[in-house]
Amino acid sequence: MTDEESLADSIPVDLRALARRDARVSGRSALAAMPRLAAALHEAPGARQAQWTLHGSLRALPGGGSQPMAELTVRAVLPLQCQRCLRTVEEPIDERALFRLVDVEPELSDEELEAEDEALCADAPVVLRELVEDQLILALPLVPMHAACEPPAAPEPADASPDASPFAVLQRLRSTKR
Numbered sequence: 001m002t003d004e005e006s007l008a009d010s011i012p013v014d015l016r017a018l019a020r021r022d023a024r025v026s027g028r029s030a031l032a033a034m035p036r037l038a039a040a041l042h043e044a045p046g047a048r049q050a051q052w053t054l055h056g057s058l059r060a061l062p063g064g065g066s067q068p069m070a071e072l073t074v075r076a077v078l079p080l081q082c083q084r085c086l087r088t089v090e091e092p093i094d095e096r097a098l099f100r101l102v103d104v105e106p107e108l109s110d111e112e113l114e115a116e117d118e119a120l121c122a123d124a125p126v127v128l129r130e131l132v133e134d135q136l137i138l139a140l141p142l143v144p145m146h147a148a149c150e151p152p153a154a155p156e157p158a159d160a161s162p163d164a165s166p167f168a169v170l171q172r173l174r175s176t177k178r
């Protein structure tokens with residue numbers, strides 16, 4: 001195995017080549033460069049980064065030959081919205097995924113769903129930042145929450161004057177249109 005190399009996350013990488021040389025690469029990716037993930041965050045990502053390593057390897061197949069594999073680990077702290085107090089909760093993510101590098105995406109069979117590794121189409125070079133972003137999105141907790149916090153206090157009663165209600169505003173808009 002070669003020493004760990006650091007790699008720019010925006011350059012497409014031939015994962016099969018990494019697997020063939022048993023390479024381990026690592027890098028950092030700015031969360032601000034991940035628009036799909038940023039949409040799920042409670043705060044702007046600012047200078048936050050995800051740290052990742054990718055280890056390519058060849059798995060010997062029982063019938064001879066080998067299957068190229070890639071193991072990705074991703075670590076980051078994501079600012080999510082606590083579903084109890086509605087403030088920011090710093091959610092640590094530490095995810096590992098094992099990919100089986102394939103040419104063609106397989107059908108989603110039961111066997112495929114239960115496999116401990118995941119098929120990843122690697123017929124073209126892969127941008128690691130996008131792979132890391134996918135992994136972080138998959139790792140998002142369904143209900144992010146502080147270990148201990150209080151729900152927010154009930155809001156002050158809203159202005160009850162009839163003019164302020166959305167219906168009153170709608171009524172006014174309608175009457176001006178006519």
Ligand SMILES: [Zn+2]
Pocket residue numbers: 082083084085086087089145146148149150
């Ligand atoms: Zn909370």
